[in-house]
Amino acid sequence: MTNALLEDLAWRGLLYQQTDAEGMEKLLNEQSVSLYCGVDPTADSMHIGHIVPLLTLRRFQKAGHKPVLLVGGATGMVGDPSGRSEERQLQTVEQIDKNVQGLKKQFERLFDFGSDAANTASLVNNYDWIGKMSLIEFLRDYGKLVNVNYLLGKDTIASRLDTGISFTEFTYTIIQGIDFNHLYDNHNVRIQVGGSDQWGNITTGLEVIRKTHEEEAKAFGITIPLVTKADGTKFGKSASGAVWLDAQKTSPYEFYQFWINAADADVIKYLKIFTFLTREEIEALEVGVQEEAHLRKAQKALAEEMTRLIHGEEGLEQAIRITAALFSGDLKALSVEEMKVAFAGVPSVEVAKEDKNIVELIVEAGISSSKRQAREDVTNGAISINGEKITDLEYVVNSKDRLEDAFTIVRRGKKKYHMVKFLG
Structure with missing residues (x-):
């Protein structure tokens, strides 16, 4: 029987790789499942390129399945070699903790947390179990499970062999495998969702699960394709x-x-x-x-x-x-804070904080090329100050025109905006 959710994901172009498409479809048709996606706290915010796997996980939640969001307090300290040609800069524990808090707030925007429903989302931090593990435990319990030749076959590792990869990043995929195994055992997670660059890490997790369970483990992996723009430029x-x-x-x-x-x-x-x-x-x-x-x-x-x-x-x-x-062009409808947001990217110039004739100001600020051009712009109604059209050549720009006594928005023509910042 075709699964409606998987059919919708395929229509949306969200299915790239599946470890066992038939087995996963059978599982989803039989029961509601727990599934997870992980994000490492490399920054205190995600950008839009990060959220495609998360939004896919949200689609599973809307279909009645339970999402587990993993924030990588431990893996963030190690560094994922995926998609990189060089080692990541290691972050401090304090910075990672700050980043974790930022990510938590964004997860709460995307998922339904805390309800009584069986499919309410939960949040876990892999530092809670990886952080307690000793080096000997890591080597004996998990290092023994994964052959070096197996790891060398991973694209993320193989692509770094020429430029160099530290043992720290070399072990990343094993640690992520431990995560999948831990969630399988403790949160009944059966599916991991990730971007296409996470395929190697997902399959390592399945390998760890397979070797640590006597029964046939029913776990699956799914990846989402990289989002691209039609013109070939980078998305996001x-x-x-x-x-x-x-x-x-x-x-x-x-x-x-x-x-x-x-x-x-x-x-x-x-x-x-x-x-x-x-x-x-x-x-x-x-x-x-x-x-x-x-x-x-x-x-x-x-x-x-x-x-x-x-x-x-x-x-x-x-x-x-x-x-x-x-x-x-009606800037009067905006608050000062909204003005700052709206014009954060426009050309800006700094001038001395003093009352100044409109013609002199727009020439000094480089808005008009000469005094003759400035006078022509003013008399023709091409100059506006904070949304007010100025046609008086004797107009003096003073404190009433300085928003927060710091800046003025000058428009020349229909679309050319400038921010004049006042110093002193």
């Missing part, structure tokens, strides 16, 4: 860098803008991978892309769904408010 990067889930690193407005600027060639794929919209809803949006692409309904749906998921209704409302204000 904006002009300012990685798109983070932490609002302090990537504001809800910037987050919203990343998704709403998705290309027509990518937007339907992203709707399938990242959102929980139904097949019918996504297919209707796909027709819209084909027949009325200029309306960008699919991009708006993607941006709204993702911003609401990560930043809640309040974050979405702020993002839409800033977007509308910038489109219309």
Whole structure:
């Protein structure tokens, strides 16, 4: 019997590798299961590239299965060689603890924790069992299970042999295998979900489970394909860098803008991978892309769904408010804090904090190329200060125009914004 969840995952393009597709489908048809995905605390926030396996795990929860979220307090101290050409910089225990706390908050956005339902999510930290293990226990109980030749066959290790890999990172895949085995025994976990770069680690876990259990162990692995853009450029990067889930690193407005600027060639794929919209809803949006692409309904749906998921209704409302204000030029609708968010990436210049004639200011700030051009820009109504159009050549920019007595937003024309920062 076909499993509806697996059928939906296949339609969304979320099934890449499975250790035993037939066996896993049979298991899912027979019962609700526990399954896990791990994230190492290499930073205090995830970025959008991290969340595809997690969102896939959330789909399992919505289908009645129980997600176990593993934060790698121990593996984060070791460093995963996956996808790297050199050793990771080891982090302090204090930094890892701080990162763990940041990740916990983001997990709580994505999953249903703490309810009485059988499929409520749980959070574990592998430091709780790896941290108690002595070196002798590690070598005798687990090192003996995994042949060196087996490890050398792993892509993540083989790809590092020319440039060098420390014994520390060499052991990473075994430690992750211990994790899967521990969760199998103590949390009844039967499936591990990960990105395509985690295939080697997942299969090591299955090897450890197989060798530590006398009965036939029913455990499975599934990986999610790497998300790519149609034009070949890297997914998950904006002009300012990685798109983070932490609002302090990537504001809800910037987050919203990343998704709403998705290309027509990518937007339907992203709707399938990242959102929980139904097949019918996504297919209707796909027709819209084909027949009325200029309306960008699919991009708006993607941006709204993702911003609401990560930043809640309040974050979405702020993002839409800033977007509308910038489109219309009505900056008066924004608070000072929203102004800072909206114009964080625009060109900025520093000038002395003193009252200054509008013409002199925009020339000094490089907004207009000359005094003649500046006078022409002002009289033609091309200059606005904090959303107010200025046409008076004698206008003086003073303390009332300095937001927080520190900066002023100057617009020239319809779309060219500048932030003038006042020093002194």
